[in-house]
Amino acid sequence: MDGPLPAPADDAAASRAWTHEAVDRLRREAARSADTHLLHLTLPAYPGIDFYFKDEASHPSGSLKHRLARSLYLYALCNGRLQPGQPVVDASSGSTAISEAWFARLLGLDYTAVMPASTAPAKVDDVRALGGRVELVADGARVREAAAAHAARGACFLDQFGLAERATDWRGNNNIAESIVAQMALERFPEPAWIVCGAGTGGTSATIGRYLRYRGLASRLCVAEPTGGAFAVGWPGRDPAARAWRASCIEGIGRPHAEPGFLYEVVDEVLEIDDAQSVAAAWWLRELLGGWYGGSSGTHFAACMQLAARLCAAGRPGSIVSILGDRGERYAGTLFDPAWLRSRGIDLDAARDALPRC
Numbered sequence: 001m002d003g004p005l006p007a008p009a010d011d012a013a014a015s016r017a018w019t020h021e022a023v024d025r026l027r028r029e030a031a032r033s034a035d036t037h038l039l040h041l042t043l044p045a046y047p048g049i050d051f052y053f054k055d056e057a058s059h060p061s062g063s064l065k066h067r068l069a070r071s072l073y074l075y076a077l078c079n080g081r082l083q084p085g086q087p088v089v090d091a092s093s094g095s096t097a098i099s100e101a102w103f104a105r106l107l108g109l110d111y112t113a114v115m116p117a118s119t120a121p122a123k124v125d126d127v128r129a130l131g132g133r134v135e136l137v138a139d140g141a142r143v144r145e146a147a148a149a150h151a152a153r154g155a156c157f158l159d160q161f162g163l164a165e166r167a168t169d170w171r172g173n174n175n176i177a178e179s180i181v182a183q184m185a186l187e188r189f190p191e192p193a194w195i196v197c198g199a200g201t202g203g204t205s206a207t208i209g210r211y212l213r214y215r216g217l218a219s220r221l222c223v224a225e226p227t228g229g230a231f232a233v234g235w236p237g238r239d240p241a242a243r244a245w246r247a248s249c250i251e252g253i254g255r256p257h258a259e260p261g262f263l264y265e266v267v268d269e270v271l272e273i274d275d276a277q278s279v280a281a282a283w284w285l286r287e288l289l290g291g292w293y294g295g296s297s298g299t300h301f302a303a304c305m306q307l308a309a310r311l312c313a314a315g316r317p318g319s320i321v322s323i324l325g326d327r328g329e330r331y332a333g334t335l336f337d338p339a340w341l342r343s344r345g346i347d348l349d350a351a352r353d354a355l356p357r358c
Contacts, residue, residue, distance in 0.1 A: 002025055002028070002106070014084075015083060015084055018084040019077050019080075019082075019084075022073075022077055022082075022107050023074065023077050023078065025106060025107060026070055026073060026074055026077075026103070026106075026107075029070070029103075029106060030070060030174075033059070033060065033066075035174070035179055035183075036054060036055050036056050036058050036059060036179070037054075037055045037058060038052050038053070038054055038055070038180065038183040038184070038321075039052065039053040039054075039055055039289060039324075040052055040187075041053065041288060041289070043308075046305070046308040046309070046311075046312055047312065047317075048311075048312065048316075048317030048318070049308045049311055049312065049317065049318060049319070049320060050187065050188060050189060050318075050319040050320070051304060051308070051319075051320055051322070052180075052184070052187075052192070052319060052320070052321045052322070053285075053289065053297075053301075053321075053322050053323070053324050054176065054179070054180055054321060054322070054323045054324065055291075055324045056176070056323055056324055056325055056326070057291070057293060057294075057297075057324050057325065057326050057327045057328075059099075060102065061098055061099040061101075061102035061103075062095070062098060062099075062126075062326055062327045062330070063095035063096075063098065063099060063294075063325060063326035063327065064095070064176070064204065064323060064325045064326065065095045065096040065098070065099040065100075065160075065326075066099045066102070067168070067175065067176060068096060068099070068160060068164055068167070068168065068201070068203055068204075069096060069099035069100045069102070069103050069158075070099075070103060071167040071168045071169070072090075072100070072158040072159075072160060072163065072164070072167050073100075073103050073107070073158070074167070075163060075166075075167035076088075076156055076158060081156055082156045083156070085109075086109070086154070086155065086156050087109065087110040087111070087112065087150075087154070087155045087156070088100070088104055088109050088110065088111045088112070088155060088156050088158060089111070089112045089113075089114065089147050089150040089151060089155040089156070089157055089158070090113060090114070090147055090157065090158040090159065090160055091113075091114045091115075091143035091144040091146065091147040091159075091160070091161065092113050092114070092115055092143070092160065093115060093116055093119055093123075093140070093143075093200070093251045093252055094115060094119045094120060094123030094124075094127075094251055094252065094330070095123070095251075095252055095294075095325070095326045095330075096160050096200075096201075097113035097115060097123070097127050097132065097134075098123060098126045098127055098130065100113070100132075100158060100160075101113065101126075101127045101130035101131065101132035102130055104130075104131070104132065105130050105131050110133075111131070111132040111133070112132065112133040112134070112135060112150060112155070113127050113132055113133070113134050113135070114135045114137060114143045114144075114146045114147040114150070115127075115134055115135070115136055115137070115143065116136070116137060116139075116140030116143055117136040117137060117138050117140075118140060119136070119251065120251060120330055120331050120333065120334050121333060122329065122330045122331070122332060122333060123251075123330050124136075126330065140247075140256060141256040141257060144159075144161055144162075147159070160201050160203070161201050161259045161260065161261065162259075162260050162261075163261075164201035164202060164203025164206075164259075164261045165201070165202055165203050165206035165207070165260070165261035165263060167203070168203055168206075168207050170206065170207045170210040170211050170214070171210075171211070171214055175207050175211065176204060176207060176208065176323070177195075177207055177208040177210075177211035177212065178211060180192075180195065180208075180321055181211070181215065181217070184319070184321070187319060188319070189317065189318045189319035190319075191217055191218060191219055191319075192219045192318070192319045192320060192321045193219065193220065193307070193311060193316070193318035193319060193320060194219065194220050194221070194222050194304070194307045194320045194321070195208055195212070195219055195220070195221050195222070195320075195321045195322075196221075196222045196223075196224050196300045196303050196304050196307070196320065196321070196322045196323070197221070197222075197223060197224070197300065197322075197323050198223065198224055198225065198252065198253035198254075198296045198299055198300060198323075198325065199223050199225060199229075199231040199253055199255065199259075199262060200252045200253050200255065200259075200296075201259055201261045202231070202259050202260075202261030202262040202263060203261050204323070205221065205223050205262075205263070205266070205267055206261055206263040206266060208221055208266075209221045209263065209265075209266025209267055210263075210266055212266075213266065220268040220269065221266065221267050221268050221269075222267075222268065222269045222270070222271055222303055222307060223235075223267050223269070223270045223271075224253075224270075224271050224273055224299045224300045224302070224303035225253065225254060225270055225271070225272050225273070225299075226248035226250045226253060226254030226272070226273060226274075226275060226278065226299060227246065227248070227272045227273065227274050227275070228244050228245045228246035228248070228254075228272070229244050229248060229253065229254030229255060229272070230242045230243060230244045230254070230255045230256060230257050230258045230259075230262075231254075231255065231258070231262055231264075231270060232270050232272045233245060234258045234262065234264065235264060235267075235270040238264040238265065239258065240258050240262070241257075241258060242257065242258040243256065243257045243258070244256045244257065248275055249275050249279075249295070249334070249335070249344060249346075250275055250278050250279075250295040250296055250298075250299055251294070251295060251296070251331075252294070252295075252296050252325060252326070253296045253299060271303040271306055271307075273299045273302045273303055274351075275295075275346065276346045276347065276348070276350070276351035277298075277302045277351055277354065277355065278295050278296075278298040278299040278302055279295060279298060279335050279341065279346060279348065279351065280298070280302075280348060280351035280352040280354070280355055281297075281298035281299070281301040281302040281305075281355060282294065282295050282297055282298030282301070282328065282335060282336075283298070283336070283348065283352065284298075284301070284352065284355060285297060285298060285301055285324075286328070289324075291328070292327060292328025292329050292331075292332075292336070293324045293325070293326070293327070293328045294325055294326040294327065294328050294330060294331055294335070295331065295335050296325040296326070297322075297323070297324045297325050297326075297328075300322040300323055300324075300325075301322060302355070303322075304320050304322050305355065307320055308320055
């Protein structure tokens with residue numbers, strides 16, 4: 001394990017040395033981290049279709065946001081925004097906060113997560129277990145504003161919603177798109193017909209969409225969005241000011257308003273998925289893959305099945321790649337608790353029956 005970073009100092013040379021060591025520490029962590037698995041699945045209901053699931057929950061901090069958090073810290077360091085000993089803050093619905101807290105501990109920095117009060121309690125506990133502080137905000141649409149208030153008092157605002165699409169190197173550097181394309185190279189259908197992801201910050205969809213164009217690939221990108229989420233509302237007119245018309249119980253995606261990283265132009269289709277179907281699909285993933293994955297993974301899977309049905313109807317075999325965003329254990333008291341679902345009017349049995357079964 002890396003030891004403590006050099007103590008903060010006032011002179012420019014010492015500050016630059018601290019930044020160099022922090023960047024080197026992030027590079028070493030990236031070199032130690034193995035790539036995430038790409039899990040393969042076939043379903044008899046969809047002959048000729050190969051499903052693949054990029055298991056981002058296997059990162060050390062437990063989610064897709066591990067990649068983003070590393071990029072945000074590197075972006076802050078290399079742009080001179082993060083100084084020795086400076087506290088760090090960000091707005092998050094959970095998974096990004098956990099990953100950022102993980103990296104803050106690695107770098108020996110104080111970290112505060114500003115989170116919606118509706119965030120799954122297990123996520124709040126995970127941030128605190130990593131040494132982070134948590135500030136809960138009743139109105140989830142105001143978390144970024146509350147985080148900015150910390151920045152006004154001297155904290156470094158990582159700003160995942162404002163900076164995700166530019167902090168991630170979409171041309172390569174083992175971003176998620178490059179990793180998927182490399183892992184698919186030896187498969188039966190190496191160039192996916194579709195890649196499916198959600199939109200929280202918009203960083204993942206922006207990275208994948210840009211990379212597909214950069215590589216000249218014919219694969220299309222689908223954003224799977226909770227019904228009424230801001231990306232879906234803004235999609236028809238590519239509206240940068242779009243606002244959701246309903247709240248969702250699927251954390252991490254389905255933002256209340258369009259974020260700066262929502263690059264509609266690199267997306268080929270948006271599919272809206274009802275919350276009940278997302279939850280049912282997440283439960284089904286437990287049976288199919290033998291692991292627990294969060295609600296956004298269920299949203300992605302439900303969209304994959306719609307796209308697979310289209311390919312089958314057109315007589316087109318092919319592959320579809322989706323993302324397993326985070327660990328389902330974080331939702332043991334919510335999405336995987338039948339009593340919690342009943343209290344919110346989600347009929348799990350009916351939703352499961354509505355999904356195609358193998």
